[in-house]
Amino acid sequence: MKKVLVTYYSRTGNTAEMARMIADGLVDKGLEVILKRVEEVNMDSITEFDGFVVGSPNYFGTMAWPVKKFVDESVKFFKKLDGKAAAAFTSEGMIGGGGDLVVLDILKAFLIHGCVVQGLTSAGHFGPVAVGKPDERIGKEVAVLVEKFAALVERL
Ligand SMILES: Cc1cc2nc3c(=O)[nH]c(=O)nc-3n(C[C@H](O)[C@H](O)[C@H](O)COP(=O)(O)O)c2cc1C
8 A cells, every 4th residue: 555644834824724635635546554743754754655745834925834844854865766656735914925835845846766656637736725724726726636546556
């Protein structure tokens, strides 16, 4: 069974709620899912995963520092995550607040690790961007992400 890490930072709960939605969806698709706050991830375990779904609130148009810390510490495993799958999501305060930039910043780091990223044609193109608490629109975006990400993980 393929194993994926869904990890996130969240201060007021919105990104955490998205992470739970994504993790539940991936479990329904038959994947083994570890859901953890980013501060609680054991870095030495990350090579065990076949894929990563990483979420952060939008802080000034980029990821919150605990997520950046996780990314920076992952350098220890540079070249060891090559060919694994990656996806990202965010919650922001306002439409146009820069959420796509957050998602792209996270994805950029995983691309540098050699991970494989799938763009989305029928949802937010780079990954789900909630405005505050995830709503019905985000439910649909998450469903698309889950479907595409689960299929990608199985293919790789
Ligand atoms: C330090 C800080 C910076 C923020 N910067 C932005 C921003 O640039 N654009 C935006 O739309 N929202 C911004 N927000 C709002 C958060 O992204 C938003 O409230 C988000 O839903 C919080 O997610 P959480 O509930 O998972 O902590 C910022 C919030 C904080 C605390």
